[in-house]
Amino acid sequence: MHIRHATHPDELVKMTDEELRARFVISDLFVPGEVRAVYSHEDRMVLGGVQPRPGAAPLVLENYADLRAEFFCQRRELAVTCIGGSATVVVDGTAHALGAMDVLYVGQGSREVSFAADAEGTRLFLSSAISHATHPTKLIPATEALTTQTGEQFHANERTVRKHLHEDGAPSSQLVLGITSPHEGNVWNSMPPHTHDRRTEVYLYFGLGEGERLFHFMGTPGRTRHVVLQDGDVVISPAWSMHFGAGTSNYSFLWVMAGENQSFADMDQIAVPQI
Numbered sequence: 586m587h588i589r590h591a592t593h594p595d596e597l598v599k600m601t602d603e604e605l606r607a608r609f610v611i612s613d614l615f616v617p618g619e620v621r622a623v624y625s626h627e628d629r630m631v632l633g634g635v636q637p638r639p640g641a642a643p644l645v646l647e648n649y650a651d652l653r654a655e656f657f658c659q660r661r662e663l664a665v666t667c668i669g670g671s672a673t674v675v676v677d678g679t680a681h682a683l684g685a686m687d688v689l690y691v692g693q694g695s696r697e698v699s700f701a702a703d704a705e706g707t708r709l710f711l712s713s714a715i716s717h718a719t720h721p722t723k724l725i726p727a728t729e730a731l732t733t734q735t736g737e738q739f740h741a742n743e744r745t746v747r748k749h750l751h752e753d754g755a756p757s758s759q760l761v762l763g764i765t766s767p768h769e770g771n772v773w774n775s776m777p778p779h780t781h782d783r784r785t786e787v788y789l790y791f792g793l794g795e796g797e798r799l800f801h802f803m804g805t806p807g808r809t810r811h812v813v814l815q816d817g818d819v820v821i822s823p824a825w826s827m828h829f830g831a832g833t834s835n836y837s838f839l840w841v842m843a844g845e846n847q848s849f850a851d852m853d854q855i856a857v858p859q860i
């Protein structure tokens with residue numbers, strides 16, 4: 586498992602583009618027949634990609650040596666999100682069927698987790714945070730996500746926000762997770778930009794066509810940097826960093842947070858002229 590260290594805001598402006606990507610961007614998470622994972626010291630989140638092959642033996646979630654645990658979820662909770670295709674995820678002998686945009690919350694203490702593809706093009710995203718309490722393993726289908734519309738066409742940021750794991754939904758220790766989809770012809774996400782100093786946030790961009798790119802901005806007001814991302818890329822936003830982006834075509838993104846609280850509304854917005 587690769588390790589990503591935490592970053593002070595002053596470091597951001599001094600980084601080369603390569604250093605910026607090495608610190609914050611995770612590419613190549615989705616490889617056919619593999620489970621790949623990265624450990625971030627930002628709120629100790631583990632982020633992973635699983636691309637099982639239909640008809641092949643299920644892929645098993647490893648107990649990574651870096652965790653120094655008896656099994657992956659010994660001190661962790663896990664969210665498995667299907668971002669394409671369909672899958673069967675087995676947790677301690679119980680099978681859960683996931684379709685596109687469904688999320689399976691796996692509670693701390695779960696010992697065995699495996700992933701099988703039920704269709705071509707199945708991709709599962711893993712996000713995990715430290716948990717000191719056991720909450721029930723639960724499937725949250727896309728149809729049961731708390732869904733709201735936000736933004737406006739005039740600002741090219743009209744979008745649907747689906748919240749799967751949130752303060753008023755199925756309990757989790759830290760994880761807050763959802764999927765946002767800008768409407769066709771709208772490009773900007775997460776406008777107006779914001780920070781939430783109590784939580785790290787990770788975005789996984791998907792549904793971007795080949796040859797399209799996503800310009801993701803980060804940093805503090807007046808000191809921004811950007812990274813150019815493609816389909817399947819993940820970007821880590823430390824608690825101090827703004828996080829917003831624009832695509833060259835339609836896309837969706839999964840957002841997942843962990844940290845001090847689970848209050849989605851606990852954010853400090855930054856007016857566009859202050860960026």
Ligand SMILES: O=C(O)C(=O)C[C@H](O)C(=O)CO
Nearest residue numbers: 744746765774775776786840
């Ligand atoms: O487009 C949006 O707005 C979002 O989806 C915002 C994310 O949920 C987020 O960044 C929450 O902090």
